[in-house]
Amino acid sequence: MASSYSTSLGIEKMATGDQSGAWGTTSNHNWDIIDRISAYGTVALSDAATATLTVREASPESGTENLQNGMYRVIKFTGALSQNCTITIAPNTTKVFFILENATTDAGSSGPYSLIFSQGSGANVTVQNSKNVVVYCDGAGGGAVVSDALADLQIGTLECTGAAAIDGTLALGGVTTFGAAAAFGGNTLTNFSEVANAATNTGTSQTVPSDTNVVRYTLNGNATITLPASQPAGSAAVKTIVLYFKQDGTGSRTMALAAPGGESISYNNSSSLPTVNATAAKVTIYTCMKFDSDTVWYVSQSYIDD
Numbered sequence: 197m198a199s200s201y202s203t204s205l206g207i208e209k210m211a212t213g214d215q216s217g218a219w220g221t222t223s224n225h226n227w228d229i230i231d232r233i234s235a236y237g238t239v240a241l242s243d244a245a246t247a248t249l250t251v252r253e254a255s256p257e258s259g260t261e262n263l264q265n266g267m268y269r270v271i272k273f274t275g276a277l278s279q280n281c282t283i284t285i286a287p288n289t290t291k292v293f294f295i296l297e298n299a300t301t302d303a304g305s306s307g308p309y310s311l312i313f314s315q316g317s318g319a320n321v322t323v324q325n326s327k328n329v330v331v332y333c334d335g336a337g338g339g340a341v342v343s344d345a346l347a348d349l350q351i352g353t354l355e356c357t358g359a360a361a362i363d364g365t366l367a368l369g370g371v372t373t374f375g376a377a378a379a380f381g382g383n384t385l386t387n388f389s390e391v392a393n394a395a396t397n398t399g400t401s402q403t404v405p406s407d408t409n410v411v412r413y414t415l416n417g418n419a420t421i422t423l424p425a426s427q428p429a430g431s432a433a434v435k436t437i438v439l440y441f442k443q444d445g446t447g448s449r450t451m452a453l454a455a456p457g458g459e460s461i462s463y464n465n466s467s468s469l470p471t472v473n474a475t476a477a478k479v480t481i482y483t484c485m486k487f488d489s490d491t492v493w494y495v496s497q498s499y500i501d502d
Contacts, residue, residue, distance in 0.1 A: 199258045201252070225263075235268055241273055250266050278307070283313050289336075396411075396412065418451075425456035436483065439483075439484060442478070443472070445477065448476075451469075480497065
């Protein structure tokens with residue numbers, strides 16, 4: 197009775213009474229396949245538009261190694277390309293997953309190029325140069341699909357310690373804090389709201405917090421408000437703070453604006469701070485701006501109640 201073979205990786209399953217005295221050799225071949233399942237390998241591509249990554253032979257032979265590059269679970273693709281390369285995962289009936297890296301280089305000056313992974317006429321997965329992806333193949337035959345396992349990733353917490361490149365739409369469902377400068381590449385931010393603190397009584401002095409851009413105060417005393425130091429935090433950046441002041445029910449409170457040590461304030465069309473509306477419950481708003489390479493805060497009164 198002849199051996200049979202596992203569908204996805206071609207592991208030989210010896211028949212009862214078969215290969216007398218050769219079980220050790222065949223078992224060792226099988227263990228070599230299993231060893232690759234948990235291992236990393238490299239594949240050097242030729243400069244061509246197509247290539248094949250074989251996971252198992254279409255017709256494995258009894259008592260032979262039957263080892264293939266596609267048996268590795270983690271594969272780094274190298275080689276110099278002059279075009280994108282479509283890599284067909286064969287056979288189209290094998291059901292496997294991979295961690296794949298596109299480490300190819302540019303053979304000319306028009307690249308670098310992408311790798312497109314296919315198994316049948318179904319969906320493919322494209323891996324940009326210098327990127328990694330986790331994919332799985334459904335082994336559905338002629339219509340087989342290669343799917344991106346992380347295409348709809350759901351996680352609780354994500355910490356990105358390097359650069360994050362977002363090629364599609366970024367939907368933010370809650371409050372988002374950027375610990376460093378965020379560049380959006382000329383794209384438009386729509387339907388977003390800035391966070392403003394709860395209105396705080398000024399008393400006689402307050403220092404504007406550095407972790408927000410809109411600050412609300414209720415003037416319940418003659419107050420000195422000091423702008424935050426070491427702002428903005430990033431290089432080639434600008435910090436804009438909107439200060440909202442509302443007189444309490446008594447009114448007639450005054451407000452003086454102060455710069456932190458080593459810095460100064462320049463007022464719009466004035467040598468001094470335009471005064472707040474002194475009437476009870478009336479609002480006055482100021483806009484304050486400072487560039488990272490400057491020591492001057494630029495301040496203007498942007499709103500005052502009639």
